[in-house]
Amino acid sequence: MKFDLATMNTFIPSDFELVREQGETDRLQLSNAVVRAIDTPKGWQVNAEYRGEFGGLFPVQCRYTPDNGENYTVCLCSPGEVSLVWLCIVIDGNGHLAQVVHQSDTLEPERVSQLLAQVSALHDLHSPAERVVTLLKQEVAV
Template identity: 35%
Template sequence: MTQEEKFTLNTLQTFTGCDFEAYRNRGEAFRQRLSGAVLNALQLTDSWRTDCEMRGEWGGAYPVHLRLTRADAPGLAVELASPSPDSPLWCAVLTDARTRSRISLSVSYHFEPATLRSTLEKIAEYTRAGFTGAGELVAALRMGGHAA
């Protein structure tokens, strides 16, 4: 894939961990483009703040590593990590900096933006309702059938 080629959802869904790694190894601009394609596929509302790892500042283990946060839930973040050479899985984890807890939201062999978007919409709904601790938020998600 060249820098001018467009990422499609199908491309993101068919990339292996090694494909993601090879693309990341092309440099920061390519990695930023890869992270941007994932964010575009998620189609998040403006209530989400987004950040992506560019130079290994969060450990550098994943070619795409996003942090999604909300102003109404300080300390909470949803981290989304792509497959890598070490893992064929997409992982979404809810982290709470206050308690240092990490709770798995989803693990999948395929990038499923619609499913992730649905979970993120529920998180937004629940944080607006005052569920701002990771444990209570995940409990609410589970009771609503939105997390395993």
């Protein structure tokens, strides 16, 4: 199955779960489509779950981390059983802090890319995860 932004943005949560149930190949293709849609900041890497490496809570979970240390991670998570919306979650390097910093009904590549760029800039300034969350949560519409 081929996935693109237009198709993914017509999916309801159960559609994402159906892709997950179809197996690793389809799940990987879906995750790769999400990765292609988002601009990863220079000096950062992205890893997409397709087997359950990150706990398997979301049909799509992409983890963005800086190359020079995991002070924090930004997780982009799809709708599914756990959440009815797309989520961006900041998790600190110790796993003690996990906060939603963005949510939306559809995948918003421009907004997610902008958020990642903001986190990257704050990381370059050695801002702790708590400060990053505080600054970004000011923009979250809940």
